[in-house]
Amino acid sequence: MSIEPSTTDAIRDQFDRFVIPNYGRFPVELVRGEGSRVWDSAGRRYLDLFPGWGCNLLGHCPPPVVAAVKAQVDQLIHVPNTWYTALQGRWAELLSTRSFGGQAFFCNSGTEANEAAIKLVRLHTPSERFKIITFTGGFHGRTLGATAATAQVKYHEGIGPLMAGFRYAPFGDLEAVRKLVDEETCAIMVEPVQGEGGVNLPPAGFLEGLRAICDERDLLLIFDEVQTGCGRTGEWFAYQHFGVVPDVMTLAKSLCGGIAGGALLTKAEIAPSLRPGMHASTFGGNPIAAAAGIATLEMIEKQQLLERARVLSDYFRSRFEELAEQCSLIGEVRILGLMIGLQVDADGAAVVQRCLEEGLLVNCTQERVIRLLPAMTLSDSEAEEGCNILSQVLSEVS
Numbered sequence: 326m327s328i329e330p331s332t333t334d335a336i337r338d339q340f341d342r343f344v345i346p347n348y349g350r351f352p353v354e355l356v357r358g359e360g361s362r363v364w365d366s367a368g369r370r371y372l373d374l375f376p377g378w379g380c381n382l383l384g385h386c387p388p389p390v391v392a393a394v395k396a397q398v399d400q401l402i403h404v405p406n407t408w409y410t411a412l413q414g415r416w417a418e419l420l421s422t423r424s425f426g427g428q429a430f431f432c433n434s435g436t437e438a439n440e441a442a443i444k445l446v447r448l449h450t451p452s453e454r455f456k457i458i459t460f461t462g463g464f465h466g467r468t469l470g471a472t473a474a475t476a477q478v479k480y481h482e483g484i485g486p487l488m489a490g491f492r493y494a495p496f497g498d499l500e501a502v503r504k505l506v507d508e509e510t511c512a513i514m515v516e517p518v519q520g521e522g523g524v525n526l527p528p529a530g531f532l533e534g535l536r537a538i539c540d541e542r543d544l545l546l547i548f549d550e551v552q553t554g555c556g557r558t559g560e561w562f563a564y565q566h567f568g569v570v571p572d573v574m575t576l577a578k579s580l581c582g583g584i585a586g587g588a589l590l591t592k593a594e595i596a597p598s599l600r601p602g603m604h605a606s607t608f609g610g611n612p613i614a615a616a617a618g619i620a621t622l623e624m625i626e627k628q629q630l631l632e633r634a635r636v637l638s639d640y641f642r643s644r645f646e647e648l649a650e651q652c653s654l655i656g657e658v659r660i661l662g663l664m665i666g667l668q669v670d671a672d673g674a675a676v677v678q679r680c681l682e683e684g685l686l687v688n689c690t691q692e693r694v695i696r697l698l699p700a701m702t703l704s705d706s707e708a709e710e711g712c713n714i715l716s717q718v719l720s721e722v723s
């Protein structure tokens with residue numbers, strides 16, 4: 326069974342001729358989104374439990390973000406960072422006061438935030454210290470520094486030589502980290518919960534142990550919260566679940582409610598190492614992103630969406646744990662807030678395809694992990710509908 330393509334031959338022909346084919350695409354042309362619903366050009370409606378690849382944590386076209394962007398477009402679209410704008414300062418303050426204090430550098434994406442983090446930790450420590458320890462199954466982005474930081478060989482094939490200085494440890498293995506630290510090490514970089522790597526939760530004590538190693542060996546701890554940050558896990562930032570404070574944190578994905586934006590936050594005593602002339606981003610912290618970023622934080626607060634994320638999380642957990650008991654196909658159910666991974670003993674791509682046919686959008690990562698990154702604004706009935714469809718599909722596949 327397959328769904329009727331909503332793309333026309335003309336559109337596909339245009340892509341074939343003019344768009345580099347570096348993405349696998351479903352034969353669906355999306356034209357409109359509202360909350361957790363999207364529509365294709367054939368008028369078909371979908372329930373989206375993976376909106377915007379994690380960027381649309383507030384759902385599609387969240388009204389406060391739409392209003393803020395519309396107003397800002399009329400006022401000022403872009404000015405470079407040689408000028409002050411009230412918006413960028415306000416945005417930085419809102420992020421700082423919701424996290425560990427400190428200061429922000431703004432950019433446009435997750436990979437760019439991680440590049441800034443790599444530069445910052447190298448600049449902040451003596452020049453003979455340049456090595457950064459990262460973790461297998463991690464994902465830090467597609468630019469070359471971030472690709473080298475990403476300890477998955479499939480992303481390295483054919484693009485070498487990689488940027489030097491990264492050392493990889495198994496996720497969760499503190500002993501391996503201790504062995505890798507030497508006098509050339511300057512930092513440890515980790516996602517508090519691995520996203521693309523399969524929604525892998527840190528073993529108990531792991532993040533605390535990394536903090537302790539950093540403190541003992543005078544290393545900087547970088548948390549890549551590009552996927553976990555800004556409310557995704559039911560706290561503003563995932564580190565707040567574990568009581569472990571990083572020195573540097575990177576953000577993007579849901580930071581601006583679906584508008585492109587990224588940020589690096591670091592403690593005030595470290596921040597000056599990113600000195601004038603040493604790093605920059607032309608579009609970083611631009612008025613549109615800043616207006617959207619502020620509206621995003623305010624919407625989460627006004628609508629008490631952190632609380633909502635926790636309620637939804639409990640619902641998904643109970644549904645999927647129950648399902649795992651009935652359906653031998655499902656292995657581990659890994660959930661923190663609205664980061665959800667179901668380990669399945671089946672072809673994950675086939676599950677995604679079957680869900681699509683049933684009007685449900687989900688993702689598969691690492692071949693056998695069904696990943697959901699639902700919006701905080703998902704309604705009870707939408708959550709129920711999504712779980713029902715996924716349960717149905719999984720029981721058919723088994």
Ligand SMILES: *Cc1c(COP(=O)(O)O)cnc(C)c1O
Nearest residue numbers: 434435436464465466520551552
């Ligand atoms: C998506 C992601 C990135 C890369 O972000 P881009 O905006 O695609 O550059 C980096 N780190 C993590 C943890 C991510 O999930």
